[in-house]
Amino acid sequence: MATTSDSPQIARGVRRRVADATPLVAGLTGEISSLSDAxxxxxxxxxxxxxxQVDALKVRVAGExxxxxxxxxGDRVGDDRLAIAFGCRNATELLERTTRASVPELRSRVRLDRRTRDRHHLMTGESTTRYxxxxxxxxDGAIGIDIARHLTDELxxxxxxxxxxxxxxRTAEREIIGATVAGLTGAESASECDDALPSTFDEYRTLAQVWIEFLTRDGVEPDDDWQARRRGFSLGRARNxxxxxxxxxxxxxxxxxxxxxxxxAGSRTLFAPGTPEPGTDESTPWNGDEKYDDPRTATQRNHDVLGSIVQAAARSADAPSLGGAAPTLVVTTTISDLDGGIVDVDGVDVAAPARLAHRIVCTGAVQKMVFDRNGRIVQIGNRERLFNTHQRRAIATRDGGCIIPGCSxxxxxxxxxxxxxxxxxxxxxxxxxxLLCWNHHHNLEGSGWGIRMRDGVxxxxxxxxxxxxxxxxxxxxKRTEREKVRRRTAAAPPPRSITAPLL
Structure with missing residues (x-):
């Protein structure tokens, strides 16, 4: 293997080729919009x-x-080590300062290089590669860095x-890569591979999963133990x-x-005709059920469902106590910010609009505190002002769930x-x-939905x-519809009696 000491010409050639390639692609992003479809x-x-090709080069450079x-x-010790010679603690710091890439990304590059680079054994002189x-x-550029990382991670x-x-x-590695590059599982000849379509990443992942299942067919218990040790969930630091x-x-x-x-996920909101409020204009005919298209994305709906679950758990009588009391979210603000200002939410370093304090105080798991300009507490919300258990049970029985039509x-x-x-x-x-679900409650003001009460309904x-x-x-x-059916049947004339024909 050539080194920088015995091949300065190679070293200069590598740097020159990389330097020459950079201007060739610089500025191309501004020309993409002018291309035809083909x-x-x-x-x-x-x-x-x-x-x-660039990804393979980045991985190899980071690995070296x-x-x-x-x-x-490596074979360097003490101050002769590359990172030490350039005033860095280790390779990661040197790479971070020269590339400005994130530390997890740099570690991932090094890890992939360790799995794919040639290792020379000093004793035997042989060269081996893990994968x-x-x-x-x-x-060769036949697979991307995503497949290389994923497959080596899985194996x-x-x-x-x-x-x-x-x-x-080794057979699994060969079959997975061969089928992924050729795009045809079980190809028997080179011509068959040449005629195959390239595999998508999902197709590759399915094939890899099948082979991993085959390799680990001795049982799932070891994997289950590993999963149990690695399980975890945490909240990160607030961003934006x-x-x-x-x-x-x-x-x-x-x-x-x-x-x-x-x-x-399939909660379809419909608004159906019913008995209108007295005094409203009925001149415009109603065309039946109207679909209300939910503007939320699938991940946003998942977030809102999770929010509803969390609020329900916090209100539960079975929830463990925190400091001798039920887990309570504390929202603090100043007297000047109470209307139209901002509030602080205990537990996360995020400022929120003041209307949050007015809205989430309804949930039963929130306490609001207000300070004056000097920091003195001037108002403490208490849970007695929230709906108690009996009231909540009664409202739940009346409404049955979120009252926005179609919400499930x-x-x-x-x-x-x-x-x-x-x-x-x-x-x-x-x-x-x-009753309102987390999403409809938190977005009620700007959603266009309106709610009012008439005789407790x-x-x-x-x-x-x-x-x-x-x-x-x-x-x-169900209760209101059942009552409508009863009223209709009570007002309807009795059914005609039909005399059965004589046989």
Whole structure:
């Protein structure tokens, strides 16, 4: 293997070729919009081929820096190590300062290089590679960095959690890469491979999963133990007003959450005609049920379902206490920010609009504190002002769930909304409370939906683009529909008696 000391001409050639390539692609992003459809599709393929070569080069460069900086992996010790010579603690710091890439990304590059680079044994003089077929396909640009990372991760994990035959592992590597590059599983000839379509990443992943299942066929218990040790869930540091979540769920927990998401993902909101509020204009005919298209994305709906679950758990009597009391979210603000300002939410470093304090105080798991300009507490919200257990049970029985027509969030996950805001004198009474899911409660002000009470019964008005007449109508529940059926049958004439024919 050539080194920088005995091949200065090679070293200069590598740097020159890299330097010459950079201007060739600089500024191309501004010209992409002028391509025709056919040229654009061709450019996608050609750019991806270029990126694969660059990715392989980035991984190899990062790995070589690691080799020359690691006393356990390379042949340099002390101050002769590359990172030390350039004033850095280790290879990661040197790479971080020279590339400005993130530390996780740099570590991932080094890890992939360790799995795909040639290792020379000083004693035997032999060269070995942990995943030689992946390494060759990656260096040739036949596969991208995503497949190279994923496959080596999967094979490494399988080797740590199961006893795998080395020959079977090498066969799996060869078959997966061969089928992914050729796009045809089980191709018997070179011509057959040449005629095959390239595999998509999902097709590759399916094939890899099948082979991993074959390699780990001795049982799932070791894998199950590994999963149990690695499980976890945590909240990250707030960024741009949002708090990221991270973690790994064991399969049964993930499956349970996914089933809940799936159960409410298809919630289709409809606004159907009902008995309008007295005095409203009925001159415009009603055309039947009108669909209300949910503007939320699938991930946003999942978030809102999770929010409903969290609020329901916090209100539960079975929830563990925190400091001798039920877990309570504390919202603090100043007297000057109480109307139109900002509030702080205990537990996360995020400022929120003051209307949050008025809205979430209805949930039953929130306490509001107000300070004056000098920091003195001037107002402490207390849970007695919230709907108690008996009131909540009564409202849940009356409404059955979120009162927005078509929303399928059940009563147990809903929050109780003060129709006339508590902050503006609204009473905490069953005649002033309605059930709303997390999404409809938190977005009520700007959604176009309107709610009012008539003799203790909720009336709902759809947005103007759904119902241009803007009529408040009672909500539909099994109980109200059953009562309508009873009234109709009571007012209808008795059925005619029919005399059976004589036989």
């Amino acid at each position: 040229d654009l599709v061709s450019a996608v393929e050609e750019v991806e081929a270029l990126v694969r 820096v690691d080799v020359r900086s690691d006393p356990l992996d 030689p077929i992946v390494a060759q396909a990656f260096r 490494d994990h399988a080797s740590k959690t199961h006893h795998i035959d080395p020959d079977e592992k 007003g949002l708090v990221p979540v991270r973690g790994d769920l064991i399969p049964e927990v993930a499956a349970g959450i996914q089933r809940l998401f799936d159960a409410y 969030i059940p009563a147990g996950w809903c929050e109780i909304h003060h129709v006339d805001e508590h902050a503006h004198g609204g009473e905490t009474h069953t005649d002033n409370g309605v 909720p009336l709902v008005k759809a947005p103007g683009w759904v119902d241009r007449r803007q009529i408040y109508r009672p909500i539909r529940t």
